[in-house]
Amino acid sequence: MSRTKRWLLIYLPAAIVLCIYFLYAQNNSIVVTTYKVASAKLPDGFDSYRIVQLSDLQSKEFGKEQRPLIRKVDKLDPDVIVFTGDLVDQVHYDGEASFKLMEGLVKIAPVYFVRGNHEQASREYEELEERLLALGIHIMKNAHEDIPLGDGVIRLIGVDDPTYNRQGDGDADKMNAHLAEALADADGSYPFTVLLSHRTELFPVYAENGIDLSLTGHAHGGQIRIPFKGGVFSPGQGMWPEWTEGMHEIGDSAMIVNRGLGNSSFPLRLFNQPEIVVVELTAETAA
Known part of the structure; x- marks a missing residue:
């Protein structure tokens, strides 16, 4: 077999299959x-507390009824x-697809959800x-x-995406308003705060409001990642x-920025696999 035929019949198909698999x-x-x-603000009396964060499914399916996920x-x-x-x-x-995931997750542990820009833009989301x-x-x-933890509590805060705020100011002002609303009836104590917000x-803004830990998404990991360089593009x-x-x-x-699970306007990820984030809150050890 000539070198040309070998390339056409063996190497090229093999390369195509490997690219598809990749x-x-x-x-x-x-x-x-x-x-x-770990933080000195975390209460005493616990060993660890595990938060699993998901983000940006974008209606993607991972197997039948989302069972693998x-x-x-x-x-x-x-x-x-x-x-x-x-x-x-x-x-x-x-x-x-979105419902089946949440239906399975709520059987595992309590589930807390904040709405992103795609929930706001979808006319069908209200029924879901x-x-x-x-x-x-x-x-x-x-x-x-x-949320009770050890001898005290941690404060979980959830805010809507700025697109839900119809005021004529910018996203930072909208988010400040959302955070003020979220904490309007707080009791005046200052426990360790965990913020759930779509916008990375x-x-x-989160730092200026004294949030201890923010869990975000929206960036999709930059969609395509260049090794040693980082993500190429992110909305916002x-x-x-x-x-x-x-x-x-x-x-x-x-x-903490979650790279998300699905894709939106751009259909592919590269060097940027879907991600589940685990946050382990642990008692701060003495120096």
Whole structure:
């Protein structure tokens, strides 16, 4: 067999199959990233508290009735599950795929959800929200809840995406208004605060409001990641965005960015596998 025929009949088809497998794995093989967070503000009397964060499903399906994804979350043994927006996608909306995931998650642990820009933009989401509430999902619409932990509590705050705010000011002002509404009836104490917010690019606002830990999404990991360089594009941050994944700090405030699970206007991820984030709150050890 000539070299040309060998390339055409063996090497080229093999390369095409490998590329297809690589792209499939990049968009369907879910990775788990764990962060340990310790703070002097966390109450005494507990060993660890595990928060599993999901984000940006965008109506994507992971197997029949989302079972592979649900099993993966179950194995992580969460104390609480949080979802930081864009459960649905306004363009290729699939309410049933989104519902099946939440239906499975609520059987594992309490689920807290904040709405993203795609929930706001979808005309079909309202019906899904009623079904989620019937499941027992906690939909945090500019609200907070103090969750018992050890000898005290942590304060879980959930805010709507700025697109829900119809005021004529900018996103930072809208978010300040949402945070003020969420804490309007707080009791005046200052426990460790965990903020659920869809928007990553508003981290400075969260820090200015004294949030201890913000869990966000929206950036999709930069969609395509260039090794050693980072994400290429993020809504709200543009090209070569600053915050696309991982943990970041401004002063005493930290933010964890979840790369998300699905895709939206751009259909593929590259060097950017779907992600589940695990946050382990642990007692601060003495120096």
